Amino acid sequence: VTLPLEGIRVLDLTVWFQGPVAGQHLADFGAEVIHVERTQGGDLGRGVRTIKAVPVGDWNQYFLVINRNKKSLAVDLNKPSGREIMTRLVETSDVFLTNVGEDNLAKWELTYERLREVNPRLVYALCSGYGQYGGVSKPSFDMTVQALTGIMSRLGEPGQPPIYLGMGSGDAIGGLFAALGIMLALWHRRSSGRGQLINASLYGAQLFLAAPTLQAFLAAGDQSYARQQSRTAAANPLWNTYPTVDRWVYLCLANTDDNWSKLCASIDGAELAQDPRFASAALRREHAQELIALLDARLQQGGASEWLERCRACGITASVIGNLAELAEDPQAWANDYFVKTHCEEVQREVVVRGLPVGLSKTPGSVRSLGPELGQHTEEILVETLGYTWEQIGELKEQGAIL
Amino acid sequence: MTAALQDVVVLDATATFWASMGAGLLADFGATVIRIDGPAADSNAGSPTDTPHHFELANRNKLSVSIDGTTPQGRDVLERLIGAADVFVTDGSGESFDYATLSAMRPTLVYARASAFGAEGPDRGLPPIDELAAARTGLMPILPQPGQPPVYGGGGQMYSAVMLAFGVMTALWHREATGEGQVVDVSLLGGNMYGASLDLQAFLAIGGERFLHPVSRLDAGNPMSGTLYPTQDGRWVTLTMPDTDRWWPGLAAITGLDPTDERFDSHEKRCETNRLELIDTLERAFATRPAAHWRSVIAERNLSADVIEDYDYVADDPQARRNRFVLDAQRPGDSAKTLGFPLYMSETAARLRNAAPFAGQHTAQVLRELLGYSEDEIAALHEAGAVS
Numbered sequence: 001v002t003l004p005l006e007g008i009r010v011l012d013l014t015v016w017f018q019g020p021v022a023g024q025h026l027a028d029f030g031a032e033v034i035h036v037e038r039t040q041g042g043d044l045g046r047g048v049r050t051i052k053a054v055p056v057g058d059w060n061q062y063f064l065v066i067n068r069n070k071k072s073l074a075v076d077l078n079k080p081s082g083r084e085i086m087t088r089l090v091e092t093s094d095v096f097l098t099n100v101g102e103d104n105l106a107k108w109e110l111t112y113e114r115l116r117e118v119n120p121r122l123v124y125a126l127c128s129g130y131g132q133y134g135g136v137s138k139p140s141f142d143m144t145v146q147a148l149t150g151i152m153s154r155l156g157e158p159g160q161p162p163i164y165l166g167m168g169s170g171d172a173i174g175g176l177f178a179a180l181g182i183m184l185a186l187w188h189r190r191s192s193g194r195g196q197l198i199n200a201s202l203y204g205a206q207l208f209l210a211a212p213t214l215q216a217f218l219a220a221g222d223q224s225y226a227r228q229q230s231r232t233a234a235a236n237p238l239w240n241t242y243p244t245v246d247r248w249v250y251l252c253l254a255n256t257d258d259n260w261s262k263l264c265a266s267i268d269g270a271e272l273a274q275d276p277r278f279a280s281a282a283l284r285r286e287h288a289q290e291l292i293a294l295l296d297a298r299l300q301q302g303g304a305s306e307w308l309e310r311c312r313a314c315g316i317t318a319s320v321i322g323n324l325a326e327l328a329e330d331p332q333a334w335a336n337d338y339f340v341k342t343h344c345e346e347v348q349r350e351v352v353v354r355g356l357p358v359g360l361s362k363t364p365g366s367v368r369s370l371g372p373e374l375g376q377h378t379e380e381i382l383v384e385t386l387g388y389t390w391e392q393i394g395e396l397k398e399q400g401a402i403l
Numbered sequence: 404m405t406a407a408l409q410d411v412v413v414l415d416a417t418a419t420f421w422a423s424m425g426a427g428l429l430a431d432f433g434a435t436v437i438r439i440d441g442p443a444a445d446s447n448a449g450s451p452t453d454t455p456h457h458f459e460l461a462n463r464n465k466l467s468v469s470i471d472g473t474t475p476q477g478r479d480v481l482e483r484l485i486g487a488a489d490v491f492v493t494d495g496s497g498e499s500f501d502y503a504t505l506s507a508m509r510p511t512l513v514y515a516r517a518s519a520f521g522a523e524g525p526d527r528g529l530p531p532i533d534e535l536a537a538a539r540t541g542l543m544p545i546l547p548q549p550g551q552p553p554v555y556g557g558g559g560q561m562y563s564a565v566m567l568a569f570g571v572m573t574a575l576w577h578r579e580a581t582g583e584g585q586v587v588d589v590s591l592l593g594g595n596m597y598g599a600s601l602d603l604q605a606f607l608a609i610g611g612e613r614f615l616h617p618v619s620r621l622d623a624g625n626p627m628s629g630t631l632y633p634t635q636d637g638r639w640v641t642l643t644m645p646d647t648d649r650w651w652p653g654l655a656a657i658t659g660l661d662p663t664d665e666r667f668d669s670h671e672k673r674c675e676t677n678r679l680e681l682i683d684t685l686e687r688a689f690a691t692r693p694a695a696h697w698r699s700v701i702a703e704r705n706l707s708a709d710v711i712e713d714y715d716y717v718a719d720d721p722q723a724r725r726n727r728f729v730l731d732a733q734r735p736g737d738s739a740k741t742l743g744f745p746l747y748m749s750e751t752a753a754r755l756r757n758a759a760p761f762a763g764q765h766t767a768q769v770l771r772e773l774l775g776y777s778e779d780e781i782a783a784l785h786e787a788g789a790v791s
């Protein structure tokens with residue numbers, strides 16, 4: 001099976017998540033992605049020992065999954081011979097991808113201004129914190145940038161602490177934008193013959209992550225989009241979360257009379273259906289709090305599965321609000337390759353990893369290997385790609401320029 | 404100024420915000436994206452993203468043709484459009500064309516299919532509503548504090564939107580090499596799952612209750628990372644300092660703690676032995692000063708921390724303006740703003756060429772310029788009710 005991005009070489013000088021995951025999208029589809037790492041300890045993600053205070057166990061899934069399908073080159077860029085290796089790689093590469101700080105890029109002679117001279121066809125992809133302009137250069141991690149987007153302070157019940165969208169949620173969208181930007185720049189290079197600089201920032205990407213509410217706020221200035229809203233006062237009681245005896249459910253219905261009568265039927269709510277307070281969409285909006293309180297009480301008389309069965313029978317759209325254990329067993333996720341089983345060298349057994357969210361019918365992506373060992377491909381790249389001799393490699397090792 | 408996708412023609416038969424936004428990203432970078440606004444177009448009315456403001460964002464820079472595909476002449480126009488297209492995007496609403504039909508007409512076509520739960524599996528036919536996908540993804544119960552209702556974050560669909568554009572580009576790349584079109588599948592479930600990557604992958608590998616139930620912010624795994632502390636004036640400071648050895652001296656300095664305090668003088672003591680004590684200590688320290696003070700001392704020492712802001716901050720943030728993440732809506736006499744362009748490209752910057760079109764705004768233009776119809780032919784089609 002051919003992979004669509006075969007033949008594209010990506011130098012992936014990245015750490016943690018946002019940068020590496022951009023490279024992962026390209027690697028899943030067959031690009032040759034070379035994860036360039038320092039000789040001492042490599043990518044900082046290799047050092048992850050616990051997640052949420054839980055030890056990662058016998059394999060570091062944080063690093064190994066994000067860097068799957070990649071090669072590892074361990075090189076000391078503080079040494080001239082290490083920088084020479086990078087220059088020669090840049091000459092033969094299509095993409096340079098990085099999320100390391102500007103001071104290091106300057107020190108290592110890897111600025112856009114220099115690399116475009118080395119290789120005018122190079123697509124230079126920067127994953128920054130706050131964007132190309134403006135000069136903000138404070139540290140940028142996922143959650144500290146998410147803090148500025150405003151999305152955290154609008155989630156949850158009034159008075160509750162702000163809510164983070166989940167570990168790596170911002171890096172994930174930043175990485176996706178970088179992967180998209182690289183493809184756009186490669187596409188344009190077909191006709192222009194030249195590469196360019198792209199900058200996918202955490203801030204820009206996370207503002208986009210907030211778009212479902214932020215766009216309405218910006219356009220209409222409606223403060224309700226910016227503030228915590230109680231579920232007990234949702235404007236449309238038919239589009240809301242509800243507790244049952246065992247679990248929560250999500251009801252997603254437009255506030256129409258037809259949906260209202262179906263909902264009443266599903267909960268044996270003949271008296272609700274007759275209640276004049278709820279007889280029209282406008283009235284249901286006006287009396288939303290009373291209606292939600294009544295639905296809360298009614299739904300807590302039964303279990304989620306039973307109620308959803310009744311919803312289905314009445315043609316109503318609703319879902320159980322599941323947990324990660326349920327997702328891990330969800331046949332729908334498995335049927336679409338959103339989970340993949342693969343061999344893990346580190347523990348010599350098959351493991352389950354997050355799979356392939358972008359499906360291509362004729363040239364699907366794949367998980368061919370998990371993340372490489374530090375420097376696993378250094379010699380291969382130096383000999384086969386750059387034409388170094390074994391003698392030179394011996395010298396480089398002696399200098400400590402490579403691992 | 405050239406555009407990255409100036410040679411790409413996309414037909415857009417979407418109605419949901421996120422799928423339209425996926426095609427919209429292609430339009431922002433210069434693709435000719437033509438909405439097919441047939442009489443059958445429908446939206447998932449009731450969704451919070453079903454507002455004119457969302458439509459404006461997702462459909463700016465696009466053209467719109469209005470074609471009645473139920474008439475033979477209208478059908479013919481649609482077929483000629485497909486013959487001129489590189490990409491077809493559908494979310495199952497509006498004009499329905501399956502891949503087999505379209506690829507027979509145009510084998511090079513990239514057919515992007517935006518669905519709720521993927522193209523396979525028992526629930527492939529469910530409506531594309533982001534809340535339903537988020538409910539299945541497993542994060543909603545663990546986002547809030549213990550004892551609180553599950554939380555819908557709302558961002559899941561945006562991963563799906565970017566994936567749609569990325570998948571289209573990957574398929575176009577393959578087509579350039581082989582001449583072969585194919586189907587691109589993205590879904591709300593796939594996008595939501597990807598947004599939950601780290602929690603999900605950790606659960607798959609190690610499991611455990613901390614991934615199934617909310618963890619109190621006062622029981623954080625690392626007191627200095629991913630944590631929230633209230634300020635004196637009722638706001639919040641968040642810290643991300645995973646490598647605590649590096650950040651501890653600076654954090655201790657701003658919070659008035661002794662950096663050599665024996666309770667906290669190693670990563671192990673901070674994150675294991677005396678973890679809860681450190682959380683409590685930081686909680687009390689941050690409560691002594693207002694947010695403005697913390698913002699200032701964090702900046703002075705260049706620490707990895709910030710004050711939690713709200714949408715008012717974003718609307719007026721010079722950094723967001725300078726980078727065109729937020730723009731003025733540019734309607735006369737209107738102070739409204741809009742989200743701009745999250746991705747910077749030095750040679751092929753995203754541009755605002757036109758506002759979102761009304762249905763059929765560009766019918767004549769597209770028929771004339773893209774398909775080569777004469778004015779007489781266009782008039783005849785109007786008269787027959789095939790286009791409007």
